[in-house]
Amino acid sequence: MCKNILNVNIPEIATKQLKLQSCDTGRKLVISTNWLPLFEFEADSKVIEELIAPNKGIRIRLANSSDLKPKKVYSREYKSRKNNPLETMLDIRSQKLLNQAFPRDTVRVHIVFKKGIIEITPISNKQAEAIKDFKNNKNKLSTFLACSSGIDAVSLEKSEFKIETLLEYRPHEKRDKNSLCETGALNAIANVAPKYLINEDIMNLDIDKIATLTNSSTHTLFHLSIQCDDFSNVKAKSLKDKSLEDNTSTLDMIIDGINIIQKFNFPTVLIENVKGFATSDIGKMTIARLRRLGYTIHDGTYDARDYSGVTSRVRYYLFATKLQSEFIEPIKQERNTVAIWEQYIEPLIAENKLRDITNTKSYQDGLKTKRVRLIIRDSISSPTVLKSQNRQAKDSLFIYDEVRNKAYFPSNELLVSLMGIEEVNFNCVSGTIESEIVGQSIEVPLHEAILKSVKEHILSADAQLKGRLF
Secondary structure, X not given: OOHHHHOOOOOOOEEEEEEOEEEOOEXXXXXXXXXXXXXXXXXXXXXXXXXEEOOOEEEEEEOOOOOOOOEEOEEEEOOOOOOOOEEEEEEEOOHHHHHHHXXXXXXXXXXXXXXXXXXXXXXXXXXXXXXXXXXXXXXXXXXXXXXXOOHHHHHHHHOOOEEEEEEOOOOOOOOXXXXXXXXXXXXXXXXXXXXXXXXXXXXXXXXXXXXXXXXXXXXXXXXXOOOOHHHOOOOOHHHHHHXXXXXXXXXXXXXXXXXXXXXXXXXXXXXXXXXXHHHOHHHHHHHHHHXXXXXXXXXEEEEHHHHOOOEOOEEEEEEEEOOOOOOOOOOOOOXXXXXXXXXXXXXXXXXXXXEEOOOOHHHHHHHHHOOOEEEOOOOOOEOOOOHHHHHOOOOOEEEEEOOOOEEEEOOHHHHHHHHOOOOOXXXXXXXXXXXXXXXXXXXXXXXXXXXXXXXXXXXXXXXXXHOOOO
């Protein structure tokens, strides 16, 4: 035994992970490590390789005098190598034993070293498991939808996705006089019928409990729209910094989303947010972690006007997949070049459905600070609607009619129409909550273009799997 091994403290247990390797006869496992002699597996020691149980791994123990056909611990000496001058090694090549001990899709194994015993167990191949679950899932478009107040839920079901699980909870905000945590969930289930409604805060979720509760369902798609405030350029930096100090920031919400992804091992994931998420360190971390979890990433920033939308809403979409089929991005459409006034604005003014706010302080302040965002008669699209729209702030969306020389405040009816979400029923929530939901939602034409690409990818993967022999 080498000198530096003798001078170390020996723990009761040590662990490693190793990859199975290919060889001429199939697979092999070579365990070459300093830890072998620490646990009495010294050079030339006699050992026995045993099956723990089918697909449960291999146990290696020091041989007894009565054991037949023991193997030995091999060794090689490297005089010029200080870190591991005497390399001890176990070489497992019995195809019968390996095939009994490890499923065919096993890539990595977990090794536990104890005094005189080594236990080697398979580490589940998450990608293979995800594909197997997908193959066995009767509903290929089943969905776990998180952080939805209903608009993207309607869009998903319109695109033939089936929402099995809905996780929705509106966090308390300082201006709230009462708890509104159920409002988003109420609006969602007024429009779609999930099997499971999880009205719990994603940032304080017992994921194991949710996994157990929903274990009769298999989800092909995880759809996640975390809060975008802290990635948006609309929120001032000072407010973002303050929210970090008073622990109201949602910057870290994506961590909870990734924890759900890791637990459920979804075949596909779709994340939607503002474009600032894409360039943030948190956005880059998200991509890095999803790749580490075995996903292939397709992402991009999209302008709703390029996909038949009539607002300038720009959104970042990240699609992650463990399926092997091609993903084809949605094709851009020609942008609208016709003024939207006659279709969307004039009928509402004529019916007195838009409130005159010409002389209000918020509108006048918006003009003075140049923060006001206007629809005028020549507008061929609308500025983006914000979550704060209902508060009638300086940067709210307003309408200015040069002919009448009047300014108007958009109604919820108009906002819904501009966003393409007329099919959503808001009867279960107040007008204020409706405006908030609309202001932070997806724009339907863009979202459905993305979903069309996701759906085609999933169905293509299904067709490919059906063409293979298992």
